[in-house]
């Protein structure tokens with residue numbers, strides 16, 4: 001699948017720093033990549049394209065864009081893969097409810113997402129991969145799981161036996177009760193009769209009347225959700241990649257299941273070195289979600305005349321590991337800050353530019369501390385000085401590292 005237009009990224013002078021991120025699995029900091037010459041590898045869970053990009057999605061993709069940009073700044077080749085869940089229950093349900101063909105709905109929403117990502121200056125992944133174009137990858141992964149003895153059938157639907165992975169539970173660290181509750185809430189079927197363990201997850205759904213289906217060694221049907229991400233990540237990145245990313249709503253079951261599936265299919269561990277999660281962005285006291293319909297859409301704000309750089313700056317003003325609620329003042333404050341920064345750039349001279357850039361790098365490589373990073377640029381903007389390189393240098397760094405074009 002085609003991704004979107006890549007923004008230009010200036011090269012920023014001065015020493016880069018090593019990136020440390022909070023890893024959900026070990027509940028502590030991990031340095032990624034660990035060092036060495038290889039590429040830095042990241043997989044981020046992409047959209048289910050049945051509605052437009054809201055501020056929660058945007059926060060997620062901007063957060064992982066910072067990681068990409070910090071790796072590029074440190075001179076790494078970056079291998080970045082993102083999927084599109086372009087066939088799944090919520091997409092098919094929305095298409096049926098609105099009388100639109102499900103493939104048309106997906107195509108339209110993917111295009112809108114591309115336009116939003118381009119406007120927000122998010123660097124595209126090298127591999128932007130839909131499920132529909134990956135059916136064979138998924139079926140091969142299921143065959144690997146069969147060979148490992150981790151698959152059984154319930155009335156023709158195939159299930160992954162989670163007990164086949166001794167490390168199951170290691171991503172979320174949740175107890176069984178919490179897992180069961182979240183599994184039921186987030187697309188799982190703990191109470192289906194015939195399952196060996198309530199937490200076993202669907203790998204292949206046998207064809208149902210009126211639903212899309214593909215031929216496979218297990219009969220016609222379509223892939224389950226979690227195996228799509230493990231199959232696509234294994235194909236494009238391999239085991240032990242650096243960062244598995246997405247929103248915190250994916251910690252369980254999605255990231256737990258895809259990690260276990262990949263670990264059992266390959267016999268290797270771990271799936272990823274760090275599991276990194278964007279906290280939830282909400283509206284009016286609830287998580288912003290397509291299913292609830294309480295959305296602030298990036299495209300709508302853009303059409304209303306908001307500067308995409310102000311939208312991006314509004315997202316960056318919150319640390320990625322803190323849940324928050326969107327309000328209209330987020331955008332007003334960001335626009336004000338953007339105006340101050342742009343005004344400071346036109347001064348020409350300014351305080352020590354290299355020191356400001358180093359403060360920016362130090363904040364971002366410290367678990368993406370965007371709050372401190374923005375404060376460092378604020379401080380630079382409100383201080384006078386006689387460094388003639390200052391404005392140009394800070395503008396370059398704000399562009400390359402924060403993705404904000406001044």
Ligand code: 5CA
Nearest residue numbers: 045046047048056057060085246247280281288
């Ligand atoms: N297609 C699956 C992942 S394989 C999916 O979760 N799609 S999604 O469209 O529902 O979400 C896309 C991304 O945005 C996911 O990484 C998800 O965790 C994240 N996300 C969804 N809602 C929010 C929110 N309110 N705040 C922050 N991130 C969110």
Ligand code: ZN
Nearest residue numbers: 045046229254
């Ligand atoms: Zn995913």
